[in-house]
Amino acid sequence: MNIKELPEIEYIIPGTGACAGCPSTIGLRLVGKALGENAICLLTPSCAVASMGMTPKTCYSFPALNICFASAGASGGAISMALDPLYSKKRLEGEKPVVFAWVGDGGTYDIGFQGLSAAAERNDDFIFFCYNNEAYSNTGNQRSGATPQYVPTTTSPLGKEMLQKNVPLLMLEHRPPYVATASLAYPLDLYRKVEKAKSIKGFRYIEIHMPCCTSWKFPAAETIEVSRLAIRTGSWLLWEAENGKLSLNGVTAALAEGKRKPLPVEEYLKAQGRYAWLLKSPDKDYYIGNIENNIRRELEFMAGRAKL
Numbered sequence: 001m002n003i004k005e006l007p008e009i010e011y012i013i014p015g016t017g018a019c020a021g022c023p024s025t026i027g028l029r030l031v032g033k034a035l036g037e038n039a040i041c042l043l044t045p046s047c048a049v050a051s052m053g054m055t056p057k058t059c060y061s062f063p064a065l066n067i068c069f070a071s072a073g074a075s076g077g078a079i080s081m082a083l084d085p086l087y088s089k090k091r092l093e094g095e096k097p098v099v100f101a102w103v104g105d106g107g108t109y110d111i112g113f114q115g116l117s118a119a120a121e122r123n124d125d126f127i128f129f130c131y132n133n134e135a136y137s138n139t140g141n142q143r144s145g146a147t148p149q150y151v152p153t154t155t156s157p158l159g160k161e162m163l164q165k166n167v168p169l170l171m172l173e174h175r176p177p178y179v180a181t182a183s184l185a186y187p188l189d190l191y192r193k194v195e196k197a198k199s200i201k202g203f204r205y206i207e208i209h210m211p212c213c214t215s216w217k218f219p220a221a222e223t224i225e226v227s228r229l230a231i232r233t234g235s236w237l238l239w240e241a242e243n244g245k246l247s248l249n250g251v252t253a254a255l256a257e258g259k260r261k262p263l264p265v266e267e268y269l270k271a272q273g274r275y276a277w278l279l280k281s282p283d284k285d286y287y288i289g290n291i292e293n294n295i296r297r298e299l300e301f302m303a304g305r306a307k308l
């Protein structure tokens, strides 16, 4: 499939409240094309809610419910379950809509993790999307469990000490039927993964890497370029797992098989103002060495998991 062959219909219409270059609206636009019009969207407090604008001029043209921060896991399962008898008893005609949650990394990795974990364990029938911009962006860039090491935020002003969690892997170990990671720089891979998830019943988790020009400090026109650098340096890995069987995809698979060398991570760091302090530091080589070691470790670890 060619990108020009994606459905022309738009579910994110112009006039959003998002920042220019916002990755969440780019991602939701692609996801909408793959899910089609028979879908119900749940949103937790985040940039995705702020981007929607104010009633009656909202820019998402599917039913979108704003729910509280911790509740995406519980609400997704509950709405889906409540729809089941309406269709089986023919109170509603046609096909049951796809229920999906569109949740930031704060709402996924931290505040909503308990509900998410429970929904995955119960195998509730909906798709949980985490759009991971590696911070609480909507409230002015606080650190989350997804913020990478050394990134300064308003709550980690000297650079975060800890590594980020690997939540997609944690979701995989809940043993749901489908888990995938995706990138805005590889839209056809994302589109295919959403189509695949749509065709499966039960709990599905897709996490999309979302370089945020506002929090990460790069020009708004470079969202896709920074997304691509994340993949080519191995800073973000593309993989999917159907019924527990994991495979690495695209560039990530080529890096793991040694068919392609990762770009130096400095290329990725240089593109973002949030790492400016590190690149100017006298300890720059130490920091970059640590980042590269972690990239190697993650890649080897996920390649090993793929062999199971």
Ligand SMILES: Cc1ncc(C[n+]2csc(CCOP(=O)(O)OP(=O)(O)O)c2C)c(N)n1
Pocket: 045, 046, 047, 048, 069, 070, 103, 104, 105, 106, 107, 108, 133, 135, 136, 137, 138, 139, 144
């Ligand atoms: C229980 C609760 N705590 C805090 C907030 C304030 N709040 C609104 S949006 C937001 C940030 C959300 O971060 P994330 O989920 O990563 O989405 P992003 O803003 O990055 O898109 C916070 C902390 C809230 N609405 N509810």
Ligand SMILES: [Mg+2]
Pocket: 104, 105, 106, 131, 132, 133, 134, 135, 136, 137
């Ligand atoms: Mg976020």
